[in-house]
Amino acid sequence: MTISTVFxxxxxxxxxxxxxxxxxxxxxxxxxxxxxxxxxPTGSGKTLAFGLPLLEKLVPGDGVQLIxxxxxxxxxxxxRDVLRPYAQAVxxxxxxxxxxxxxxxxxxxxxxxxxxxxxxxxxxxxxxxAGKVRLHTLQTLVVDEADELLRDPGLxxxxxxxxxxxxxxxxxxFSATPSPMFADLAKWFGQDVRVIDVRAIDHTQGAVRHLxxxxxNAHRETWLRHLAHLDKFQxxxxxxxxxxxxxxxxxxSHQQIRFAVLSRTDRAANRAKAxxxxxxxxxxxxxxxxxxxxxxxxxxLPAVINYQTPKRAEAYIHRAGRTGRMGASGDVITIGDDxxxxxxxKLVPQYDIVRGFLADGRLTTTPPAREADxxxxxxxxxxxxxxxxxxxxxxxxxxxxxxxxPVPPKKHKKKRARDQKNKGKRRPKA
Numbered sequence: 001m002t003i004s005t006v007f008x009x010x011x012x013x014x015x016x017x018x019x020x021x022x023x024x025x026x027x028x029x030x031x032x033x034x035x036x037x038x039x040x041p042t043g044s045g046k047t048l049a050f051g052l053p054l055l056e057k058l059v060p061g062d063g064v065q066l067i068x069x070x071x072x073x074x075x076x077x078x079x080r081d082v083l084r085p086y087a088q089a090v091x092x093x094x095x096x097x098x099x100x101x102x103x104x105x106x107x108x109x110x111x112x113x114x115x116x117x118x119x120x121x122x123x124x125x126x127x128x129x130a131g132k133v134r135l136h137t138l139q140t141l142v143v144d145e146a147d148e149l150l151r152d153p154g155l156x157x158x159x160x161x162x163x164x165x166x167x168x169x170x171x172x173x174f175s176a177t178p179s180p181m182f183a184d185l186a187k188w189f190g191q192d193v194r195v196i197d198v199r200a201i202d203h204t205q206g207a208v209r210h211l212x213x214x215x216x217n218a219h220r221e222t223w224l225r226h227l228a229h230l231d232k233f234q235x236x237x238x239x240x241x242x243x244x245x246x247x248x249x250x251x252x253s254h255q256q257i258r259f260a261v262l263s264r265t266d267r268a269a270n271r272a273k274a275x276x277x278x279x280x281x282x283x284x285x286x287x288x289x290x291x292x293x294x295x296x297x298x299x300x301l302p303a304v305i306n307y308q309t310p311k312r313a314e315a316y317i318h319r320a321g322r323t324g325r326m327g328a329s330g331d332v333i334t335i336g337d338d339x340x341x342x343x344x345x346k347l348v349p350q351y352d353i354v355r356g357f358l359a360d361g362r363l364t365t366t367p368p369a370r371e372a373d374x375x376x377x378x379x380x381x382x383x384x385x386x387x388x389x390x391x392x393x394x395x396x397x398x399x400x401x402x403x404x405x406p407v408p409p410k411k412h413k414k415k416r417a418r419d420q421k422n423k424g425k426r427r428p429k430a
Contacts, residue, residue: 002027007052007086016045021198023049026172029194030054030140035171037146037185039197042176042321043297044204046144050172051083054140058115060091063137068118069158071148073098073268074275075295079144080118082297087116097133099123100268107132121149121157128164138165145294146173147314150181155188162189176321177314208324210332211356211365212341220307220335221251226358227305227333228257228284235303235333236296237287238319244308245287252285259285262292290315296322306334309344316348331363 002024003011022040029036030053040046054066068083070076080096087094095109097119106123110132117124117133127133143149143158150158150173162169171189173182178197185193213223227233239245242263249261260274260283278286279298288296290310301323310316323330333356334344345353354365 003052004056006056006089010085010089011048011052016048020045020049020204021202022046022196023052025196025198026050027053029196030170030172031056033139033170035191035193036173037182037193037195038172038174039178039195039199040174040176041199041202041205042295042318043325044176044198044202045326046174046176047079047082048086050142050144050174051079052086054142054172055083055086055090055092055116057139058087058090058092060115061113062115063113064115064117064133064135065137065139066116066142067124067135067138067140067161068116068142068144069121069124069149069161070118071120071145071154071294072291073100073120074262074271074292075145076118076120077272078295078297083116083118092116094118097124097127098268100264100271102268121154121161125157125160128161135161135164136166138169140170140172141165142172142174144174145318146182147175147177147179148291148294150179155181159188177317204326205321206324206327207329208320208332209330209365210320210351210353211334211363212344212353213333213335213356214338214341215335216337221248223335224248224285224305224307225252225255225257227303227363228259230361230363233302234278234281234284235286235305236293236298236301236319236322237285237305237307238293238310238315239287239289240308240311242289245289248307249287257285258283259287261287262289264289264292290318293322294318297325298322299325300328301325301330303331303333306332306336309334309336309340310347313347316344316351320351333363 002019020040022038022044026036026038026049030050038046038049040049058065068079070079076096076098080094084094092115093112094116095106095114097106097117099120099122124133128135141162148154162171171191171193173185173193181188182195215223224237227235245261249259252259260277262271262274274283274286277283304319304323306316306319310319320332323332334340334353336344355367357364357366357368359366359368
């Protein structure tokens with residue numbers, strides 16, 4: 001058991017009974033101040049894997065000692081909320097510093113001299129440059145979702161923060177997918193970093209179906225609408241572009257679907273409410289981009305929908321990781337045409353991606369009698385019935401003799417009407 005006795009009651013109260021491979025593998029290296037890269041599947045407990053060993057080392061009242069960087073506000077808030085009770089157990093406080101939140105409120109919280117900051121890199125750099133946050137007491141810098149944060153401009157921001165810290169600061173990078181940057185960490189940060197990869201031995205993910213619903217662009221919104229009306233359905237819907245996400249949101253706003261959008265341009269309070277409502281089951285769909293959906297933990301989420309096929313394998317892996325977490329089952333549903341299907345199979349050959357269909361109000365892998373009918377679901381969300389055949393008209397052979405049909409004589413209506421009018425009248429003499 002690598003979980004400290006201080007944290008074990010909270011850990012068990014949260015419903016955990018057994019440590020995951022990543023939690024076991026990184027506990028000792030982190031306690032011994034070793035700089036590492038931790039690679040583990042999505043939903044395998046990485047937050048507690050780095051959080052608990054590092055919280056044990058804190059000295060209450062000794063300034064900022066631990067910083068956790070997140071690629072998005074939502075993930076930063078989620079990480080802060082997960083670790084807060086454990087921080088309180090060792091007498092430490094934890095504060096979230098994110099870009100879209102109120103700066104004055106954050107400055108008030110910093111006056112309480114927290115030992116832990118969970119932050120987005122841009123806002124933290126602003127406060128460091130303004131002298132509001134000092135990093136001379138920093139012991140450990142954690143980069144969560146490191147494959148994303150070490151992409152430009154994140155790499156420069158992380159390096160700038162590391163340069164503000166003591167030279168012997170411990171570095172910890174965690175991700176579900178590798179990055180070419182991991183091989184060059186010694187060059188960028190000036191210290192050797194050990195890679196701990198447990199992906200091959202981690203089996204915490206539940207049974208997840210990878211489905212592809214084949215349709216044309218004109219019917220994507222139709223499919224999304226009918227998926228949303230399935231019984232007990234709920235999904236994160238991923239988009240590649242904000243413009244497409246906003247267009248779909250405008251369409252859904254005229255339909256009877258409970259949904260919200262996680263937009264980077266929206267107010268922090270609105271985004272927080274949308275995520276809270278979705279977690280509570282008040283919303284059926286939550287529309288997100290890859291950055292907004294990174295690392296989000298939605299317990300027992302039934303499905304993830306790729307409204308647009310991802311362009312990078314890492315994006316698909318992280319999207320898929322939002323469902324099937326900690327042994328639960330789920331569906332990853334991609335909507336696209338035949339071209340998208342071929343590209344996706346090449347992009348992520350490690351997944352068995354099969355065709356998905358709607359039949360009798362259920363999402364199934366069994367093709368209907370007429371596969372073409374699955375391209376456009378009916379209003380009830382079931383496979384349409386075959387159309388009635390057109391009535392067959394008798395054909396007459398050109399070579400066959402045709403019977404003569406008497407033609408009725410033409411009626412001269414005008415003449416007969418005039419005769420009726422003049423009936424009984426004498427004709428004038430010539």
